[in-house]
Amino acid sequence: MACVPDIRVQAGDFALAAEVERMTAGRRDVGAVVTFTGLCRDEGGRLEALELEHYPGMAEAEIGRIAGEAAERWPLTGLTVIHRFGRIAPGDNIVLVVAAASHRRTAFEAADFLMDFLKSRAPFWKKEHAAGQAEQWVDATAKDQEDMQRWRR
Amino acid sequence: MACVPDIRVQAGDFALAAEVERMTAGRRDVGAVVTFTGLCRDEGGRLEALELEHYPGMAEAEIGRIAGEAAERWPLTGLTVIHRFGRIAPGDNIVLVVAAASHRRTAFEAADFLMDFLKSRAPFWKKEHAAGQAEQWVDATAKDQEDMQRWRR
Amino acid sequence: MKLVYFAWVRERIGQSEEEITLPPEVKTVAELLGWLAKRGDGYATALEHAEAIRVAVNHEHVDHTARLPGDGEIALFPPMTGG
Amino acid sequence: MKLVYFAWVRERIGQSEEEITLPPEVKTVAELLGWLAKRGDGYATALEHAEAIRVAVNHEHVDHTARLPGDGEIALFPPMTGG
Numbered sequence: 001m002a003c004v005p006d007i008r009v010q011a012g013d014f015a016l017a018a019e020v021e022r023m024t025a026g027r028r029d030v031g032a033v034v035t036f037t038g039l040c041r042d043e044g045g046r047l048e049a050l051e052l053e054h055y056p057g058m059a060e061a062e063i064g065r066i067a068g069e070a071a072e073r074w075p076l077t078g079l080t081v082i083h084r085f086g087r088i089a090p091g092d093n094i095v096l097v098v099a100a101a102s103h104r105r106t107a108f109e110a111a112d113f114l115m116d117f118l119k120s121r122a123p124f125w126k127k128e129h130a131a132g133q134a135e136q137w138v139d140a141t142a143k144d145q146e147d148m149q150r151w152r153r
Numbered sequence: 154m155a156c157v158p159d160i161r162v163q164a165g166d167f168a169l170a171a172e173v174e175r176m177t178a179g180r181r182d183v184g185a186v187v188t189f190t191g192l193c194r195d196e197g198g199r200l201e202a203l204e205l206e207h208y209p210g211m212a213e214a215e216i217g218r219i220a221g222e223a224a225e226r227w228p229l230t231g232l233t234v235i236h237r238f239g240r241i242a243p244g245d246n247i248v249l250v251v252a253a254a255s256h257r258r259t260a261f262e263a264a265d266f267l268m269d270f271l272k273s274r275a276p277f278w279k280k281e282h283a284a285g286q287a288e289q290w291v292d293a294t295a296k297d298q299e300d301m302q303r304w305r306r
Numbered sequence: 307m308k309l310v311y312f313a314w315v316r317e318r319i320g321q322s323e324e325e326i327t328l329p330p331e332v333k334t335v336a337e338l339l340g341w342l343a344k345r346g347d348g349y350a351t352a353l354e355h356a357e358a359i360r361v362a363v364n365h366e367h368v369d370h371t372a373r374l375p376g377d378g379e380i381a382l383f384p385p386m387t388g389g
Numbered sequence: 390m391k392l393v394y395f396a397w398v399r400e401r402i403g404q405s406e407e408e409i410t411l412p413p414e415v416k417t418v419a420e421l422l423g424w425l426a427k428r429g430d431g432y433a434t435a436l437e438h439a440e441a442i443r444v445a446v447n448h449e450h451v452d453h454t455a456r457l458p459g460d461g462e463i464a465l466f467p468p469m470t471g472g
Contacts, residue, residue: 017168020190028194028244029194030244032189034264037185038257039185040184041182042182045181052388055381055383062367091177108265111187119386122388123386125384127313206396236472276445278395279471
């Protein structure tokens with residue numbers, strides 16, 4: 001039976017260790033846990049913050065659909081996705097994916113798949129606030145679209 | 154310049170959050186952190202513990218060579234590998250890989266590569282202690298060899 | 307019909323949402339984008355490159371060829387940049 | 390020459406390490422495995438499927454065709470199962 005993904009869209013930070021612990025505590029069937037943490041990276045030393053706008057309701061629904069597809073496609077024992085919104089400073093967390101499974105390749109592939117689809121399908125938009133320049137929306141890249149194509153069957 | 158991997162071979166447990174924190178604290182150039190945690194999985198409810206034998210000296214050296222190759226091959230901002238030895242109970246941690254980079258694909262690929270090579274090249278051997286049966290060495294699988302072939306260039 | 311806008315689509319149109327009664331000849335997403343673009347300068351600028359605009363109907367992505375629903379929420383936004 | 394053994398190779402040979410003086414005709418890893426297998430039942434059992442035995446010289450994996458070093462540490466062990 002497919003695991004039920006845990007999806008959260010929130011302004012506050014998340015705690016990596018607690019999320020992994022939640023997925024393994026008291027279990028003996030988890031052999032592999034892969035986590036992906038996406039952080040706010042400074043583009044050239046002038047970034048003051050990213051502002052992440054999102055579409056409330058759809059953000060949860062769309063991440064839920066992507067996570068549900070991953071849970072159907074791979075035999076996962078657990079799957080958590082947390083995506084933050086609002087103002088985020090360089091070095092701070094933006095997104096977390098935790099995928100747990102019996103076997104390592106399963107956990108790797110599911111986490112990798114999740115991130116590729118989150119990038120291009122989850123309704124979030126980044127705006128950069130940088131010293132000495134106007135606010136600017138981050139452009140989507142062709143690379144992000146290509147990454148998603150990797151998972152076609 | 155390639156990052157200098159942090160390699161540890163130890164009997165004691167590791168703390169995932171502390172290892173990730175060490176790689177990101179005070180930095181603004183890390184956009185992605187992928188972690189892989191390998192745990193002792195129970196094979197059918199009878200496993201009491203795994204006993205991990207290792208070759209001291211060579212374990213560190215060989216993991217160092219694999220990590221060094223990853224650091225040459227991908228532009229990582231940080232790479233940590235911790236492998237435990239000794240008696241490990243079901244549900245407990247065995248191995249941790251943390252790969253940090255500017256971009257997500259880099260971090261995913263490096264962590265994935267590391268695990269494939271650790272499985273087949275790092276000098277560790279697992280023995281199972283299970284209720285009601287003789288101790289048994291775990292067999293290497295053809296799958297592990299195949300996984301390593303994925304990274305041929 | 308409730309329309310909601312995000313990111314630079316929202317900024318260019320100048321509001322985040324509005325209730326609109328669509329004329330009966332506007333039946334598809336593409337027709338909606340064309341019709342909206344004539345409502346004023348903000349709309350025209352926001353929807354200038356209509357093919358780049360992403361559309362969701364009741365929280366689900368749809369193609370520009372999709373028929374509009376009887377009612378519900380239609381969202382227009384730029385390509386997503388989360389993750 | 391120092392020989393070290395791990396996992397079931399160690400268990401079957403019955404010791405984890407030993408100092409051995411090799412005869413001059415034993416020049417390669419493969420020759421070493423063949424020569425050791427004749428030292429007794431434990432060795433014979435441990436090295437029965439010689440092709441499966443992994444060998445490291447001074448902490449580095451080597452092929453069975455590799456020449457033995459002048460001195461140092463030679464390790465024999467089964468395929469690895471870490472990670």
